[in-house]
Every structure is written in structure tokens, then in C-alpha cells.
Amino acid sequence: MxxxxxxxxxxxxxxxxxxxxxxxxxxxxxxxxxxxxxxxxxxxxxxxxxxxxxxxxxxxxxxxxxxxxxxxxxxxxxxxxxxxxxxxxxxxxxxxxxxxxxxxxxxxxxxxxxxxxxxxxxxxxxxxxxxxxxxxxxxxxxxxxxxxxxxxxxxxxxxxxxxxxxxxxxxxxxxxxxxxARPAFGTPSTRDFRLENGLPMAQMLLCVSNYTSTKGQRELVKWFREMQLPDAVLVLIGSNFNEFSNRLKRLAGKELNQTIFLFDQQTEAQIHAAYCTADVFVTATHTEVQPLMLLDAMAVGLPFLSREVGVVSSLAGGMCFQDKTTFQSQLRLLLEDDALRKRLGKEGKDVIKNTHxxxxxxxxxxxxxxxxxxxxx
The missing domain is CATH 3.40.50.2000 (Glycogen Phosphorylase B;)
Structure with missing residues (x-):
């Protein structure tokens, strides 16, 4: 330095x-x-x-x-x-x-x-x-x-x-x-999270948060299942499995390990690979200030879709939603618009370099x- x-x-x-x-x-x-x-x-x-x-x-x-x-x-x-x-x-x-x-x-x-x-x-x-x-x-x-x-x-x-x-x-x-953001996330990962974990070749939605009700994973699983997206998977990563993650697995039902995947105890290198593999970072967390998980997404150029909490709306590189309806409409927009994802990803990455x-x-x-x-x- x-x-x-x-x-x-x-x-x-x-x-x-x-x-x-x-x-x-x-x-x-x-x-x-x-x-x-x-x-x-x-x-x-x-x-x-x-x-x-x-x-x-x-x-x-x-x-x-x-x-x-x-x-x-x-x-x-x-x-x-x-x-x-x-x-x-x-x-x-x-x-x-x-x-x-x-x-x-x-x-x-x-x-x-x-x-x-x-x-x-x-x-x-x-x-x-x-x-x-x-x-x-x-x-x-x-x-x-x-x-x-x-x-x-x-x-x-x-x-x-x-x-x-x-x-x-x-x-x-x-x-x-x-x-x-995590310093290592400023450079591309050499690993393929999708290939290493046998995930389908589909658009990947990623959420990285501890497994707890305030982080909103229950809503993500429920809303994702309702949308029935034809070519997408939802990947949740938390520190450790617990009773809440068990409830998420039950909520996923027959989609568990088909279109909805839960992981725990991932190394930083594995999490980095997941960010670099994903197409959109999603979070329905109920309370945050300036979450590190979104800064990490910005660092790798991954556009995010987050509930409007704390000061998230002031961050570059993503979109905010207020309820299920806006989540689902904005997610469809992001998945369908490659240019929008690329633009948001670049905006987030630039802000990380200059501010975060x-x-x-x-x-x-x-x-x-x-x-x-x-x-x-």
C-alpha cells in the first residue's frame, strides 16, 4: 500500500x-x-x-x-x-x-x-x-x-x-x-462452482447468508418455486446447516437438489467461485445496513437484487425490491436482459475499486x- x-x-x-x-x-x-x-x-x-x-x-x-x-x-x-x-x-x-x-x-x-x-x-x-x-x-x-x-x-x-x-x-x-469487499474477489476465480458441484447448466441465482429467518431465505425459496423459471437454479450458501436450513430443505420439496441447492461450510475460494459463476445475486434479507455479501457481489461484477433495507438502495450495481411482486418482475427482467446485467455488474465493480x-x-x-x-x- x-x-x-x-x-x-x-x-x-x-x-x-x-x-x-x-x-x-x-x-x-x-x-x-x-x-x-x-x-x-x-x-x-x-x-x-x-x-x-x-x-x-x-x-x-x-x-x-x-x-x-x-x-x-x-x-x-x-x-x-x-x-x-x-x-x-x-x-x-x-x-x-x-x-x-x-x-x-x-x-x-x-x-x-x-x-x-x-x-x-x-x-x-x-x-x-x-x-x-x-x-x-x-x-x-x-x-x-x-x-x-x-x-x-x-x-x-x-x-x-x-x-x-x-x-x-x-x-x-x-x-x-x-x-x-473481500480483497480476493477483485480478481476472477479459476474454479467453476457449477462444475465442481454438479449443478445444471442453467442461470444461477446465488444467496450467501447465514441460515436464519431474518436473512429471508425462506421467501427466496418460496418465491423461486412459485416462478417456475424454466432455466434457472437457486443456490443458497450459509456458514453451517441448522434447524432453519432443514426447514428450507423441506420447503424446497421435490426441487431440492434439482433446482434448489443448499451448501454450508464453504471456503472463501469456493464462495468466490460461486460468485463468479452466478448470474444474479439475490437476497430477501429483512434487516441490513451495508451488507458485505452485496459488496462481494459488486467486486466480481455480479448484479444483485436485494430487498430495500438499510442503505442498500444507495449502492451501485443492482436493483432493490419492496415485495414479492417487484422481486419476481425485476428478477425476470435481470435474467432476460444480458446487457442490463453486464451494465450493472460494471457499475458495481467500478464503485468497489474507487470507494469500497x-x-x-x-x-x-x-x-x-x-x-x-x-x-x-
Whole structure:
């Protein structure tokens, strides 16, 4: 990574805290890892505090904690100039607030809020009611940190309540630093996912998400079966099979392993091959902010069709739908129009190179560190 001519002669001590970290497979774990790696590559002295599944051979220090007292003691003793805390309403952010004020600049890296999410049905209403306590205390939390990092400045009401808050209160102490796609996805895969898995030679719809009801795979299977497309297959990839994936298999019925295929425990290389083989990426997820799965699709030039959630509508390279009718009509349009798919794929790929590339993101974090510590970049 090329550094500016006037980059820091002395590195700053940076502490990054995340409730999960690589090799865990959820979005926050992946982003926190890339965040740490990028600042390390800029020459900063990076320490990560996390818990959960342990990894090996990191080029920076990773400390695993379980107890609040140990975590808070580390925050005091490590002497970081900047502390980045990933995510609202988890132990990483809640326990650090108890120590304020701290000598370090403390930055909340938001992955979106969820207390205003309204999912359908009685369960969705009950869940929303249970989040009212978080909503009532959110104003105090928003006034606690020195700086905020948002994935987007779109004031979306359900998942971007923090952005809504800073705009309403005319707060300027925030930066917009987006997520990025997996670096390996910037080059074509040499593998053929269809051939390796014995899939029919048909147009391939791909969804990559953990198997859970909020990710919308049930709707995808149901709507796909209703459409009875003559020359298409639906491929679902998740981390691990579970009871929900078993229900999806039952829902697929006689189409299972004929036109509907479920996979789990795929390597990054296998997932990369699936993206490169597919014709359209589809997701009916009910709640997201700026999902990595769509950025990965954009990186390989794969057009996407996504439910309109979070800030997805601001992403290039795909289309959004609101309900079953618009999903089915837009999917038919994408499958029938080769030129449209090609154009959307190119648009997405260009945006990844210019905006959602981890080298660019690392530079923005480096510049933020220097700005917070009064060192002009």
C-alpha cells in the first residue's frame, strides 16, 4: 500500500475493540479485522481486544477477554491514543462508556442500530417493544463518544438511527467510512462452482447468508418455486446447516437438489467461485445496513437484487425490491436482459475499486487517527 510522502514518522498506539473477530464469519468480525490490518500496514501499533473464537498468526497483538474487570483494566493500562469500539449495544461499547472520560480519543464505529427495526408479525412487535429501553437511553450514549464512524450518511430510520440523531442535533464529529469487499474477489476465480458441484447448466441465482429467518431465505425459496423459471437454479450458501436450513430443505420439496441447492461450510475460494459463476445475486434479507455479501457481489461484477433495507438502495450495481411482486418482475427482467446485467455488474465493480476498497478505507482510518491526534495528514 503506497503511503503519502508526509506519513507519520512515529506510529500511534491504536486499540480496536470488537465483540467478535476473525476467524469468526459475521460482518463485524470481518470488518474489525480489516480495520486492524489496514492501520497496522500504515505503521501504527495496533492491539485488538475481543472474545470468542481464537485465531493465530496475526501481524498485530490480539487479546482475548471474558470479564468486564479485565477489559476495563486493559483500556486503562494500554495507553492507546485512539480507541475504536465496534458496534452499539454490546459489551465492547457498553463497558467502555462506564470508564468515561478516558485520556484516549474514543471512536464508536457504527454498524448500524437495531432498536427501531420493525419486523412483521407479533414477534416483530414484541421485539420492538423490548428495545424501547435502548431507544430511551440512546441520546445519552450518543453524547458519550469523541467521534463516530458511519458506513453511510443516509438517515435511514430503522438501521441508521445514529445518523438521524447527528443530523437532527447538528453534530459534526463523525466520519463516513464504508465497508469493503473481500480483497480476493477483485480478481476472477479459476474454479467453476457449477462444475465442481454438479449443478445444471442453467442461470444461477446465488444467496450467501447465514441460515436464519431474518436473512429471508425462506421467501427466496418460496418465491423461486412459485416462478417456475424454466432455466434457472437457486443456490443458497450459509456458514453451517441448522434447524432453519432443514426447514428450507423441506420447503424446497421435490426441487431440492434439482433446482434448489443448499451448501454450508464453504471456503472463501469456493464462495468466490460461486460468485463468479452466478448470474444474479439475490437476497430477501429483512434487516441490513451495508451488507458485505452485496459488496462481494459488486467486486466480481455480479448484479444483485436485494430487498430495500438499510442503505442498500444507495449502492451501485443492482436493483432493490419492496415485495414479492417487484422481486419476481425485476428478477425476470435481470435474467432476460444480458446487457442490463453486464451494465450493472460494471457499475458495481467500478464503485468497489474507487470507494469500497480496503486500501482506500485504511487510508481514511489513518487520516482520521492523525486528525484526532492533531497531526495534519
Amino acid at each position: 503506497e503511503k503519502p510522502a508526509n506519513h507519520l514518522a512515529q506510529p500511534y498506539k491504536i486499540l480496536i475493540v470488537a465483540f467478535g473477530f476473525y476467524p469468526e464469519t459475521h460482518g463485524v468480525a470481518e470488518v474489525a479485522y480489516r480495520h486492524a490490518l489496514g492501520l497496522h500496514q500504515w505503521g501504527h501499533q495496533v492491539t485488538v481486544i475481543t472474545r470468542g473464537k481464537k485465531g493465530e498468526n496475526f501481524p498485530f497483538e490480539v487479546v482475548y477477554v471474558e470479564q468486564k474487570a479485565d477489559y476495563q483494566l486493559l483500556l486503562k493500562l494500554l495507553g492507546a491514543g485512539v480507541i475504536f469500539v465496534h458496534g452499539w449495544n454490546n459489551w465492547a461499547s457498553d463497558w467502555v462508556i462506564e470508564l468515561f472520560p478516558l485520556p484516549a480519543k474514543v471512536v464508536l464505529v457504527s454498524h448500524g442500530t437495531n432498536f427501531n427495526v420493525r419486523l412483521g408479525g407479533i414477534r416483530g412487535l414484541v421485539w420492538w417493544l423490548r428495545q424501547r429501553s435502548q431507544a430511551w437511553h440512546f441520546d445519552k450514549k450518543m453524547r458519550s463518544f469523541d467521534h463516530y464512524v458511519f458506513l453511510s450518511d443516509v438517515p435511514e430510520s430503522q438501521r441508521m438511527s445514529d445518523v438521524v440523531w447527528v443530523k437532527k442535533n447538528k453534530i459534526s464529529s463523525y466520519s463516513v467510512i464504508p465497508n469493503g 476498497h480496503w486500501d482506500i478505507i485504511a487510508l481514511k482510518y489513518h487520516q482520521l487517527v492523525c486528525s484526532l491526534l492533531d497531526n495534519q495528514v
